[in-house]
Amino acid sequence: MSSYMPYMLCFVLFCIGIFAVFSKKSLIKIIVGLAISEYAANLFLILVGYKMGGRAPIFSPTETISPDLMVDPLPQALVLTSIVIGLAITAFLVAIAMRLYEKYGTFDVTKIRELRG
Amino acid sequence: MIGPNTLPLFVAIPLAGAFICPLLGKRVKSAVDAVGIMAVLGVFALSIFAVITLEGRDYSPISVTAGGWPAPYGIQMVLDGLTAFMLVTVNFVALLVAIYSLSYMDRYTSRWKYFTLFLLMLAGMNGVLITGDIFNLFVFLEIASIASYALVAFGTEKHELEAAFRYAVMGSIGSLLILMGITLIYSRASTLNMAHIAQRLQVFGMGRTGLAALVLFVAGFGLKSALVPFHAWLPDAHPSAPAPISAMLSGVLIKSLGVYALARLVFNVLGITPHISSALMALGALSMVVGAILAMNQWDLKRLLAYSSISQIGYIVLGLGVGTPLGILGGLFHLFNHSVFKSLLFLDSGSIEYSVGSRDLREMGGLGKRMRVTSWTTLSASMSISGVPPFAGFWSKLLIIMACIQEKQWVYAIVAVAISIVTLAYFLKVTRFAFLGTVRDTLRGVIEVPAFMRIAMVGLAMVCILGGLLLIPGIREAFLGGAANALSAGVIIPGEMGR
Numbered sequence: 131m132s133s134y135m136p137y138m139l140c141f142v143l144f145c146i147g148i149f150a151v152f153s154k155k156s157l158i159k160i161i162v163g164l165a166i167s168e169y170a171a172n173l174f175l176i177l178v179g180y181k182m183g184g185r186a187p188i189f190s191p192t193e194t195i196s197p198d199l200m201v202d203p204l205p206q207a208l209v210l211t212s213i214v215i216g217l218a219i220t221a222f223l224v225a226i227a228m229r230l231y232e233k234y235g236t237f238d239v240t241k242i243r244e245l246r247g
Numbered sequence: 248m249i250g251p252n253t254l255p256l257f258v259a260i261p262l263a264g265a266f267i268c269p270l271l272g273k274r275v276k277s278a279v280d281a282v283g284i285m286a287v288l289g290v291f292a293l294s295i296f297a298v299i300t301l302e303g304r305d306y307s308p309i310s311v312t313a314g315g316w317p318a319p320y321g322i323q324m325v326l327d328g329l330t331a332f333m334l335v336t337v338n339f340v341a342l343l344v345a346i347y348s349l350s351y352m353d354r355y356t357s358r359w360k361y362f363t364l365f366l367l368m369l370a371g372m373n374g375v376l377i378t379g380d381i382f383n384l385f386v387f388l389e390i391a392s393i394a395s396y397a398l399v400a401f402g403t404e405k406h407e408l409e410a411a412f413r414y415a416v417m418g419s420i421g422s423l424l425i426l427m428g429i430t431l432i433y434s435r436a437s438t439l440n441m442a443h444i445a446q447r448l449q450v451f452g453m454g455r456t457g458l459a460a461l462v463l464f465v466a467g468f469g470l471k472s473a474l475v476p477f478h479a480w481l482p483d484a485h486p487s488a489p490a491p492i493s494a495m496l497s498g499v500l501i502k503s504l505g506v507y508a509l510a511r512l513v514f515n516v517l518g519i520t521p522h523i524s525s526a527l528m529a530l531g532a533l534s535m536v537v538g539a540i541l542a543m544n545q546w547d548l549k550r551l552l553a554y555s556s557i558s559q560i561g562y563i564v565l566g567l568g569v570g571t572p573l574g575i576l577g578g579l580f581h582l583f584n585h586s587v588f589k590s591l592l593f594l595d596s597g598s599i600e601y602s603v604g605s606r607d608l609r610e611m612g613g614l615g616k617r618m619r620v621t622s623w624t625t626l627s628a629s630m631s632i633s634g635v636p637p638f639a640g641f642w643s644k645l646l647i648i649m650a651c652i653q654e655k656q657w658v659y660a661i662v663a664v665a666i667s668i669v670t671l672a673y674f675l676k677v678t679r680f681a682f683l684g685t686v687r688d689t690l691r692g693v694i695e696v697p698a699f700m701r702i703a704m705v706g707l708a709m710v711c712i713l714g715g716l717l718l719i720p721g722i723r724e725a726f727l728g729g730a731a732n733a734l735s736a737g738v739i740i741p742g743e744m745g746r
Contacts, residue, residue: 144427151416164419171423171430178434205433208382212426215389219419222396226412233405242409 136177144170157227157237161220168216172209179205251311253293254324257334257373258387260289265366272359280349283362287338287345290373294334301331302725306732310379319440325379328729329579333376333507335726336583337499340590340707341369344498347594347703348491350696351601355489361401368394368495372503381429381516382439388425388471388504392418395500399488407487414484421470421477428463431456445516445738457517464512465526472505474564475534478557482541485556486549486606490597493549497556498590502582506560510567514734519570527568532662534561539669548596548606548681551673552589558666559585559632565663566647567734569654576731577646583727584639584714588628591707595625598696598704599681608677613686617693620701622682624708629678631711633671639714 147170150163179202187200227237234242264286271278301309308327312318345365352358371391378384396418400411433439435456436447448457466477473481481501485493513519513527538558545551563585566578598621599614600606615622631640644667651660695701717726 144423148420151420157412160416164416167420167423171426174427175430178430204439205430211382211386215386215393215422218389218393219396219415222393223412223415226400226408226415229400229403230405230408230412233408242405 137174140170140174140177143167143173155239157230157239157242160239161223161227164223165216165220168212168219172212172216175205175209175212179203251309254309254311254326254377255313256293257290257377258370260286260293261366261370261373265363265370268359268363268366272357272363276358279359279362283366284345284349286366287342287369290334290369291338291342294331294338297326297331298335298726298729301326301328301729306729319438319443322383323379323440323442324377325441326377327733328731329507329511329733330376332579332583332726332730333503334373336586337369337372337376337503339710340498340586341365341495343703343706344491344494344590344594346706347494347597347700350699351489351491351597354601355401361398361489364394364398364401365492365495367391368398368500372500375503375508379441380439381432381441381444381512384508385422385425385429388508389422391500391504392422392471395492395496398492399484399496401489401492402487406483410483410487414480417470417477417480421467424463424467424470428460428467431460431463435460441511441516442739445518448517449738453517461513461517461523464509464517465523465530468505468509468512469530470505472501472509472560472564473534473557474505474530474560475537475557476530478534478538481557482550482553485553485593486547490549490593490600493552493597494590494593497553497593498586501556501560502563502586506563506567506582510734514567514737515739518738524568524570527564528656528659531561531563531565531568532659534558535565535662535666536561539666539673542673543669543676545673546608548599548608548677549593550606551608551677552592552596555592555632555670555673556585556589558670559589561666562644562647562663565659566643566650569647569650569656569659570735571650571654572731572735573646573653574650575734576727577643577650579730579734580646580717580727581640581643583717584631584643584711587707587710587714588631588640591624591628591704591711592632594700594704594707595621595628598700601696601700602693603690608680611681611687611690612684613682613690614693615682616686617690618695620695620704624704625682626678627708627711629674631714633674634667635671637715639711639717642715642718 144167147163147167151160154160181201184201185199187203230242231237264282267282268279306328308325310323310325312321312323314321352361368391371387374387375384396411396415399414400407436444438444470477485497513523535558538554542551542554563578563582566574566581631638634641634644648660648663
């Protein structure tokens with residue numbers, strides 16, 4: 131049970147974010163919900179490469195460390211890319227939300243409804 | 248002609264163009280147009296060479312590793328039959344859309360921003376097509392997606408911003424699902440290279456992890472390609488963009504980001520099983536029916552076209568889902584045809600908006616006499632999309648229906664025929680309300696659109712009419728056959744890709 135626990139919590143976090151995106155009325159809260167889901171996905175990526183008691187994957191000339199004791203470095207490199215992409219999307223969404231606020235004077239999505247869905 | 252060294256150019260040329268446009272944009276206005284057209288023309292020429300080269304070497308894939316790192320560590324770029332086919336489709340539509348934009352974008356300010364985003368989107372799409380690395384695919388997918396979110400908001404009016412917001416949120420959720428799928432695949436196979444994943448999954452088996460990843464991929468790429476349970480964003484986003492961008496989004500973006508990526512992963516990396524096959528067929532049939540029914544009672548021309556895209560994507564996924572070589576050939580041929588006629592229809596709707604200033608079918612009428620080129624090109628695209636012989640769309644739908652019958656999927660075959668008739672009905676509605684009838688008094692002053700826009704529309708219309716010739720033996724093997732073989736060959740073997 132305990133070894134699956136971090137993954138389960140990560141999945142719960144993802145679902146909380148998705149729930150916020152679909153149920154909240156404020157544009158800002160929707161963006162925050164998306165950010166929460168994004169963090170959950172990034173956390174999941176890191177968890178996959180994690181090893182209990184593992185250390186940083188750096189080889190040193192003074193001491194010999196077996197690669198078995200290191201965490202997988204690849205997900206950590208991937209998550210950097212993923213965070214940058216997430217930043218771009220968040221910045222874009224915030225910019226759009228600001229423009230929408232200028233036009234409508236509100237962040238409430240129920241009042242911003244020109245399109246028929 | 249196309250060697251390993253020229254392969255990265257498919258991404259590098261549009262990316263360089265996107266970099267140069269803002270540098271020139273503020274000083275030399277006309278140079279931006281030149282840079283944009285030259286970049287797209289360059290990649291289109293390269294993709295034609297790619298098809299010729301591949302045929303010359305009997306469709307053995309060409310691959311190159313970025314930075315010279317060997318395959319499992321470095322990022323691999325691969326050119327096989329399917330990639331070459333998709334590159335030609337995407338860059339052909341992009342070229343004509345860029346020509347169309349030269350005149351159309353006069354309505355908007357800051358052309359350099361438009362061309363920058365356009366080229367960035369093209370770079371992302373070409374990257375998705377050419378990469379052989381699953382995480383690299385995600386990165387290019389995001390480049391194309393973010394550029395397209397910004398392009399939907401380009402007009403910065405109320406409904407455009409709203410549509411862009413909704414599109415960006417839904418698109419990001421799709422990307423997150425894809426990212427989690429990639430994570431699961433990585434945890435199962437410990438590699439990101441597509442060929443190596445395919446090999447390891449053959450050895451270790453899919454396991455529950457692989458199945459979970461597959462579900463996430465279907466949902467994520469389903470969101471990107473607007474299959475029916477995931478379609479709600481498309482009818483807002485596609486009509487809100489400027490017409491040339493609607494043409495790109497509906498014509499090629501949902502296919503290269505959604506259908507191509509899904510097909511590549513399902514057929515070549517994870518391996519297709521009867522369950523996935525029936526799931527894809529069911530999703531495709533559902534999209535066909537729902538999209539067509541919703542399109543019937545739309546009065547906004549671009550919205551009608553957007554719903555019709557959902558319906559036609561259903562045909563493509565149905566054809567691919569059948570999984571037989573004939574079904575795959577039909578699905579890919581319909582993908583090509585849909586790229587051509589749907590972008591043509593969106594360009595036509597743009598021309599009408601340019602001249603008439605409205606998208607509501609009820610405010611049009613008698614435009615056939617005023618705008619001959621627009622009217623004839625719309626007619627040929629409508630005939631092609633509704634599957635009237637001898638237009639190109641007829642042949643691809645015929646192949647899909649024949650594949651369904653061969654596999655004894657009678658229900659799907661009947662649905663495909665019935666929806667084809669419904670499609671004809673709503674395109675007759677477009678023709679009837681927009682082009683036939685008497686000219687309204689308010690529309691007396693309407694004139695045909697400028698030359699660049701006409702050139703683009705006529706170019707696409709010719710392909711609609713003559714597209715059926717692609718099935719002639721000799722031409723078929725070179726273009727469609729290579730692509731269909733790449734998919735129906737099943738999972739890839741690293742030796743083949745690592746060359």
